[in-house]
Amino acid sequence: MTTQLPPPLSPDAWERRYQEGTTRWDLGQPAPAFQSLLGAAEAPRPGAAIVLGSGRGYDALLFAQHGFDVTAVDFAPSAIQSLAEQAEAANLSLTLVQRDIFDLVPDLAGQFNYVIEHTCFCAIDPSLRPAYVQLAADLLAPQGELLAVFFTHNRGGGPPFGVSVTELHQLFEPYFEVLTLQPVANSVPSRRGEEHLGRLRRRDGFMA
Numbered sequence: 141m142t143t144q145l146p147p148p149l150s151p152d153a154w155e156r157r158y159q160e161g162t163t164r165w166d167l168g169q170p171a172p173a174f175q176s177l178l179g180a181a182e183a184p185r186p187g188a189a190i191v192l193g194s195g196r197g198y199d200a201l202l203f204a205q206h207g208f209d210v211t212a213v214d215f216a217p218s219a220i221q222s223l224a225e226q227a228e229a230a231n232l233s234l235t236l237v238q239r240d241i242f243d244l245v246p247d248l249a250g251q252f253n254y255v256i257e258h259t260c261f262c263a264i265d266p267s268l269r270p271a272y273v274q275l276a277a278d279l280l281a282p283q284g285e286l287l288a289v290f291f292t293h294n295r296g297g298g299p300p301f302g303v304s305v306t307e308l309h310q311l312f313e314p315y316f317e318v319l320t321l322q323p324v325a326n327s328v329p330s331r332r333g334e335e336h337l338g339r340l341r342r343r344d345g346f347m348a
């Protein structure tokens with residue numbers, strides 16, 4: 141599926157933000173919620189993981205450092221280039237894919253134990269959310285999990301487009317069992333009270 145994107149959400153628009161340095165979403169570090177998750181007793185075990193809309197890739201690098209076999213996808217060339225440089229400097233091996241996430245299936249269907257989401261869901265047009273849910277389910281192997289930091293702010297407009305916890309349940313439950321979906325306790329100050337960490341398992345009955 142090749143998506144027709146409105147101008148602010150086109151690959152060129154995202155690339156321009158990287159080139160102009162207007163990347164306000166960029167934390168310069170992994171999401172604190174993922175850092176906590178990976179240090180917890182119930183941390184996900186290393187496996188094949190795909191990071192959607194990876195940006196410069198701090199989350200991708202974090203999961204690679206923890207032994208995951210990471211594929212990172214973004215359609216902005218500058219984001220992928222930055223991640224390639226960081227991976228090389230850290231001597232980490234990741235698979236980097238410069239592509240629209242909505243073009244990953246069927247090529248990569250069923251290949252991952254984890255889909256990693258952090259500020260990609262809030263960056264796509266809300267009309268594409270059902271397609272995103274389907275995509276995440278399609279990419280996962282049976283019993284695979286979506287590990288997500290959702291931006292649950294309630295301001296109008298976007299990007300970033302906010303989402304409510306109720307909407308998340310409605311969207312994802314047909315394809316996923318929601319294992320946890322909890323407020324994030326250690327968000328960066330600018331996102332405090334506006335993030336939820338979700339761990340959702342692909343339903344057994346769902347076939348890619």
Ligand SMILES: C[S@@+](CC[C@H](N)C(=O)[O-])C[C@H]1O[C@@H](n2cnc3c(N)ncnc32)[C@H](O)[C@@H]1O
Binds near residue numbers: 195213240259
């Ligand atoms: C708000 S940024 C977040 C980047 C990164 N996750 C982070 O937290 O720094 C959204 C990213 O998703 C990418 N993106 C948006 N829509 C995409 C799509 N349909 N396919 C691939 N990448 C996309 C943009 O290029 C951008 O790098």
